[in-house]
Amino acid sequence: MKNWSIVAFSFSVLTSINKSVLVAIRVLRAATELGWDTVSIYTEGDESHATFSDHAIKLDDTSDYLNFEKISAVAVKAGCTHLHPGYGFLSESPSLAATLPNFVIFIGPSIKCLKIASNKILSRNLAISLGVNVAPGSKVNSIEDVEAFTKAQGYPVMLKALDGGGGRGIRIVETKDAVEEAFKRCLGESPSRQIFVEKALTGRSWKHIEIQIVGDGSGAVTHLWERECSIQRRFQKIIEVAPSRLPRDNIRPLVESSLKIAQHLKYHGLGTFEYLVNSRTGEWVFLEINPRVQVEHTVTGRYLQEVTGVDLVRTQLLLFLPSASLASLSLNAPPHAPRGHAIQLRVTAEDSSKSFALTPGTIKASDINWPSGQGVRIDTWLIDGPLSDNTLPEWTVGTEFDSLLAKIIVRGSNFEDATWKAHRAAKELKIRGKVKTNQNLLMGVLRHPDWISGDIDTLWLERNTGTVLTAGNEALKSRRPTVVRLTPHQDPTMQENLKTAGTVALQPGALFHLTISLVGSSNTTRHTLALNSIAQNGFPERLSGTLQTTLSSAPLSFSLSQSSSAAVSSSAFELAEPNDETHIAAPFTGKIVELHPALSATMNNGPIDTRNIKKGETIVIMSVMKMESVITAPYNGTLKRVGKGIRVGTIVGEGMLVCVLDGGTDISISRL
Template sequence: MFKKILIANRGEIALRVIRTAREMGVKTVVVYSQADEQSLPVLLADESVCVGPPASSASYLNIPNILSAALMTGAEAIHPGYGFMAENPDFAEMCREHGITFIGPTPESMRALGSKAGGREIAANSNVPTVPGTGVLEGVDEALLAAKQIGYPVLLKASAGGGGRGQKVVRTQEELRAAFGQAQEEARLYFGDPAIIMEKFLEEFRHVEVQVMGDGQGHVIHIGERDCSIQRRNQKLIEEAPSTLPASLRQEILDAGVRLAQHVNYAGAGTLEFIVDRDGNYYFMEMNTRIQVEHCVSEQISGLDFVRLQLQIAAGEGLHLQQSDIVLRGHSIECRINAEDPDKDFRPAAGKIDDVHFAGGPGVRVDSHAYSGYIIPPHYDSLIGKLIVHHDTREQAIARMKRALEETVIQGPKTTIPLYVKIMDNPFYKRGAVQTNFLKTRMEGAL
């Protein structure tokens, strides 16, 4: 096992990795921007290194500074978390060139399946259905021609990233001309790669994803699936595991996810995202070659520590779990607590948290870097914490989540908590009738 690792991230995921590493006796180094000097990860890590000013491009995406921090502190491996450098194969390759282990898949696997374009090609070769779409588009003229062939509306997506960044829904030629450059710039800003692909945009579908873990030698297991259909602007708000899909359809999707990961000898934690239409047809969207924000719900129903598994696999200790070892129990729900105002189109609400009290009690978990007096910087994602519950049934989990939300108090910035309380009471949500347009179609008057 590693003696020391560097965490190339911030916020709750950096804290999440620190906690498991500490339990394993592994020393931690966190990098931070000037805006995060007083963050909990910096305060709790064994060492910390400032890698630049607040802008992500100058700090958390600054590869030379991050590698220098690892070499300077003697870190043997880098955990990228999610976002930032987590799905950048060039960064993973540079780590390897400098004798540093990248805690994640190989650069080759990332290029093959992690890019949206590469993933589509492998899915086609594996007989896994995909939404009509393109490879990487060279420019707006090629995009216009592709959109004419596919048919509007279409979705522009960053080939190198996820999390809803670099995604634009386009309904006309005029919108496409304006949006293409914007999507490229957003992709470059968040992922360091302006490459854009296009897919047919489906108006009504469920977002279901398969959690996998692989050893890099062809052994891949799944740890169930998650439903992540409740979103705003293509970014997830509420996730749950398992989904409420019929058992036979769930198994088909799980098998497809494992098959795709095996195709590239996948190593570490990964997620294969699918969409499911109203008729029960499923289509592969993309693979996220990293740990997900919502990994917690899968941990809750499996009893596994995904970060521990990541570290063990990256350290060469292998994956000793077989599919038959995975027993999923109960139901788990996660609400992402964002510093945003849902009443004002989810406008970010950076600023000082005057006071915070998170819920507790049986079956309640909180992953958060927020504390009383913490100043939320305006430079990054608005996520300040995740509230996760677990219970025997979905109905019981919903009741527990509502209780936990009502018990949680954050004074200062607006948050998404009041919206989640309303969703827990929504009759469509209670019966599992959710699609990605849920907020628009089922929460009218609540926003």
């Protein structure tokens, strides 16, 4: 019998590293269970999946992941028979598939199929030709094209990057004034810089439904039912459930349309066909094809037999062996109707108290407690494989990575049973340290009456974030038992021990937010400080050393909380003074992708006609997890100077000074 071998790696331009590490680990495990030899490709800081493979090959730089010739050469040199491209950009790339020699099999659809399925416009056109419903839409090359479309269709409309994904490159536009900014942001989040516009179907009752398709490349296709992904924030899926609680009559036309398109494409492997469905009117439209295994596949098929009992990744691998067919895998007909319900919770490194900003930092194995028990499964990259030699593993969440930390998948005999199991699992989860998670958001959704009743749509979470977080925070508070213990002030022995017992490792360059008051005074002020050196570390009870800040020389008492951007070197930048309203600070940690012309000219020592910046103008555009956010001028002002180290392409930390903007009397006006 021939020995099969496979290359798996984690990099993906669009779905980013953390999500792709999850699928790389998943593929390596499935291949190992089949007796295949496994090879992983990795780079510095991206090693989690490599410890699950028999062999690991290190690339020089992450840019090598986009060098198709180099990837192909690695597969050939390693003697691999197959290559699995992961979740995102590479899995949808006809170019990568075309670069591989004939004896290395690309695990995915054919090149001809990929050229259509990976292109939102071409897949829409195919759907139209086959009589499948789509929303009105068109490719656009300019802001004027978008405005022309809105004149015919009206608002709201949705702008989408042709090669977007994971919530990136998508903006809803409700007024003419918002077109230009949305167009720029979508363009900035599109690797190919191609945009199209659709009539937005985002009102109440519109649900996001996905049909899971499997094909063997001969024209034989089948389906594994549907999943619902309507719990979204900024078009990023947060919670998925399978099957949907929509009536079967609402699901049947989606299944039929998916099979029709897949048969026409002679689809090979796994694919997801996405739709919007109005639960009130029954109206539905086709959105796009994802020609790959997806993050949310776990609620549809898994070796723990969630819903269908089909292990999707194992099936995907087997379909690319010689003479494999749906019939040979006993999949020539759809499986039985879904049994029970499965729910997937996406645990992300986000701080809900700061508009869900990414919280970069380090997570140690000792910081984590995963839920477990009957019907609970964890998929995570915060794990060491069998070949790891780490005794005390730790992992870094960086600003360039996706925020996904783990997927919690639960299964119950019915929807209510699955919901309570998900509730229990979410409550058991603990990730300690400075990396915050969206645990309270997940808890809040599961406890909300609308979740229980099924009154959910794609913008439901956006409308109800406040009440959801309140419910989630209350639920998490109830898990903590009341413990009575002496404080250091009550116990002299404890107080003495705290003088030398440092419990948290700190390094020079760590960034903090500081609230201080004069001794004996109730008046407080806010500051930001960075540690230059550490003389004695008893943190969090005591910390001494030198620091960079603007504090009073009078005796001070203070409370200290560490910033999520501690990993950014403060020596390369300067701190914004929180009490000085002329200081414009970075509101979160991220990469600078664009600066106001006045800042750019000043930064490059070039001539500028004016330093005036109007209220509402974009001062800086920052990218976090490849999604762009705009920081605008809070008032009319004159640029006095640019903060130290501010450059396009650099990563700045939360609280760093972007610029000084003197607004004169406009500052006091803006506060009214």
